[in-house]
Amino acid sequence: MKVAVLIPCYNESKTIAKVIRDFKAVLPEADIYVYDNNSKDGTDEIARAEGAIVRYEYRQGKGNVIRSMFRDIDADCYLMVDGDDTYPAEFAPQMVDLVVNKNADMVVGDRLSSTYFTENKRPFHNLGNVLVRRLVNQFFKGDVVDIMTGYRAFGPLFVKSFPVLSKGFEIETEMTIHALDKNLRLENLPVTYRDRPEGSESKLNTYSDGFKVLKTIFRLYKDYKPLPFFGLLALVMLLLAAVLFVPVFMEYLSTGLVLRFPTLIVSGVAGILAMLLLICGLILDTVVKKDRQNFELQLNVFSMLGRMKNEK
Structure with missing residues (x-):
């Protein structure tokens, strides 16, 4: 040893x-x-x-x-x-x-x-x-x-x-x-x-x-944890989109008019960013899981080589 x-x-x-x-x-x-x-x-x-x-x-x-x-x-x-x-x-x-x-x-x-x-x-x-x-x-x-x-x-x-x-x-x-x-x-x-x-x-x-x-x-x-990481960012952007959108929507229901187009546009952009962040998290999470599978296979190979070395 x-x-x-x-x-x-x-x-x-x-x-x-x-x-x-x-x-x-x-x-x-x-x-x-x-x-x-x-x-x-x-x-x-x-x-x-x-x-x-x-x-x-x-x-x-x-x-x-x-x-x-x-x-x-x-x-x-x-x-x-x-x-x-x-x-x-x-x-x-x-x-x-x-x-x-x-x-x-x-x-x-x-x-x-x-x-x-x-x-x-x-x-x-x-x-x-x-x-x-x-x-x-x-x-x-x-x-x-x-x-x-x-x-x-x-x-x-x-x-x-x-x-x-x-x-x-x-x-x-x-x-x-x-x-x-x-x-x-x-x-x-x-x-x-x-x-x-x-x-x-x-x-x-x-x-x-x-x-x-x-x-x-x-x-x-x-x-290592892309889904929780990007999921949290997506949640923040979604909440921002909701905070901006709700007053505009309530105003529309009461007047039938959209008076704050810039706010509506920013709300829409924030919603799109939330979806993109969530998609990034899902894709990267799949990549990370694949990497973990490859890592386990590499460990198996390394363990086998180690046993062969000890037998010699």
């Missing part, structure tokens, strides 16, 4: 050595990969000196790093953790066990059920995590406790079937939504969280990255 510990890094020289040593201690059989994302503080040299396999991703952004990791590395279990020493290594064996022996496709290291809100000193980060959790679970009918955690374990089925589209920190949200939409097996595992040590700075911008996360949620809702 091959376990790969994946550590995306950008200027983590103060903590990367400890992270590598901690995960070596609890997973001595694992290969530890550090992907350096244009660090300028010698993170790569420190990681290499600690015995990690160091590779480079020159396109800036965590999403770009994970794209390269997932494409380059073959393993039976992938454990992803940030290089900032905020996630204790002691939970790693349990996460690996859920993937290897319990067939979980993704294990989410849940910070929010333990120490996150007391350790994290940035109130807007706390609020953002709660908001994102509610939106994702509401839109995609999930029960994921921590959407944006950087501590996760994956099976090969998830890693090799996940289309990475995001470039930055919104990648965690995208991974969660992909697992929910494709009905992959997802497990929540409560883990403790500790704030960054003094001198280590977060690369996450509360406002700009938070906006990107929210934008990603709504984009993926449109892509």
Whole structure:
């Protein structure tokens, strides 16, 4: 069994050595990969000196790093953790066990059920995590406790079937939504969280990255749930058409005249737009269902190839 510990890094020289040593201690059989994302503080040299396999991703952004990791590395279990020493290594064996022996496709290291809100000193980060959790679970009918955690374990089925589209920190949200939409097996595992040590700075911008996360949620809702998305827009346009049309129609009934032609025209346009939006939703919903069927067939092929590889 091959376990790969994946550590995306950008200027983590103060903590990367400890992270590598901690995960070596609890997973001595694992290969530890550090992907350096244009660090300028010698993170790569420190990681290499600690015995990690160091590779480079020159396109800036965590999403770009994970794209390269997932494409380059073959393993039976992938454990992803940030290089900032905020996630204790002691939970790693349990996460690996859920993937290897319990067939979980993704294990989410849940910070929010333990120490996150007391350790994290940035109130807007706390609020953002709660908001994102509610939106994702509401839109995609999930029960994921921590959407944006950087501590996760994956099976090969998830890693090799996940289309990475995001470039930055919104990648965690995208991974969660992909697992929910494709009905992959997802497990929540409560883990403790500790704030960054003094001198280590977060690369996450509360406002700009938070906006990107929210934008990603709504984009993926449109892509994965087109009928509810366009159906809601169609309903809004239909209500607008009705609000504009009813007074004109009541006036016509009482006087026999149509005195507000511009209002009637706008009402008609809004009604036509409502029908077009609903038709778009129906067509795209058919396309999405077909894509899901193709995805399931691809998973079957991948599973068959995996069994053949293990038999050899």
